[in-house]
Amino acid sequence: MRRLFERHPLIARWFDRPHRSGEILHGRYEIIEELGMGSYGIAYEGRDLHTGRLVVVKQARQTKGEDGRRLLRREADVLARLRHPQIPMLHDLFVERGQPYLVMEYINGETVEDRIFKQEAKYTEQEAFRLLKDVLEIVRHVHAFGIVHRDLRIPNIIWRDGTVVIIDFGLACRIGEPVDFRDDDPLEKRLRRESHPRSDFYALGHFTLFLLYSAYEPTSDEEKSWEEELDLSLNARAILRKMLQLDPPYDNVDELLGDVDQLLAEHNETQSEAL
Template identity: 80%
Template sequence: MGSYGIAYKGRDLHTKRFVVVKQARRTKGEDGRRLLQREADLLARLRHPQIPRLYDRFVERGQPHLVMEYIEGETVEDLIFKRGVTYTEQAAFQLLRDVLMVVCHLHTLGIVHRDLRIPNIIWRNGTVFVIDFGLACRIGESVDVRDDDPVEKRLRREPHPRSDFYALGHFTLFLLYSAYEPISDEEKSWEEELDLSSNARRILRKMLQLDAPYDHVDELIDDVDQLLAEPIRNQAGAL
């Protein structure tokens, strides 16, 4: 159950394949139905092997529903906490790059995801998938973000590519912390706690908008490629 929709895992009686059936929450009224319609319209444009396909849409008892491809796999949270996977700097930024290639497809079509959180990035057999386009919108579209909203929400929900980079900055930090072992109870910033290369630090600061942010996905991919081309540092943990 999300903010505006409820998703069910179902099975198509004709093809026998698993699907996701999503409906707007009744309590959200017309806003929920509008967002579900927007999600359907955007998914219909996004023909990409690492994005769920939209199979169908229908109305049942006055409520619109979407039928989408079911992506089976594990989230990074599953990998870290259930399987004990840890990510070195190289492994974390390689995974970031894999996600960015999907994000590049979105941005090329003028779409921003606006919800690139850990539960919405799935890992399956060495391939990443991006799911849940309930908050996706067109770049520059008028959205329900107010000036008095918390800074975190405004940065994540901005209808600009920067919002996806900001979310992925936090996603990358989550990966990097998988190998972190605190040596004291003193609260410190990620820059103090993590042993990062200067390039990694620079990229993350721009993604998190602590420095002049990235405006285009190609700039970010170029910087990540430069980092990945560097000699591997001697770090604890491995993927």
């Protein structure tokens, strides 16, 4: 049955029956709109009728059975443990009609994709690695609790009032926790979903490349690798190769942050000499 739902998402959506705008859950949380359906959960923008504040309400997908319910409870536990101003705060966890729901802080912001495509922002090497450093400072807090995020994609890194926020801990797990992969899972998925800090670094390597490509102007139609297309310093190239596991990867966030700090320091020194 699970394979049927994976092959036919519209059938799965009918079985999952997402809530509609105006529905009230737990006698308190009004659904405003659906934000998205992920692998194991459905997220909604909602309003807490007791406080008036906007919240995110997340439910486990019924088609995922106990796996979905287990992951939702784990996400709630992770958020309760982390408690960081740049990570959504857990507000509530409840069960209605046998299904668990979590309620967390609503993050009103924009992704770097919004900034690049809507505001035409362009990131230099220095700006891209400065933003990477900001994200890694939060990741260091997460890893210090023995947790790896495993889903640091562009939509899950948000700008709010000039501060970066990491959202969606639905796939977070303990470092070293056994992970089930299918035989046909591509290498990309395995690298992103490994229960090791390097899976977060791998995802952030692609995130950083996305930033750097915002300032890239192609000179031909020939398809080339990022190392050929992007004009990067040797240190930036070395950092990215380790993050993307093309070279022996970083084992911990402090090692990576040390290299990023050194890169930024060298940029500052070069700018000072130019003045």
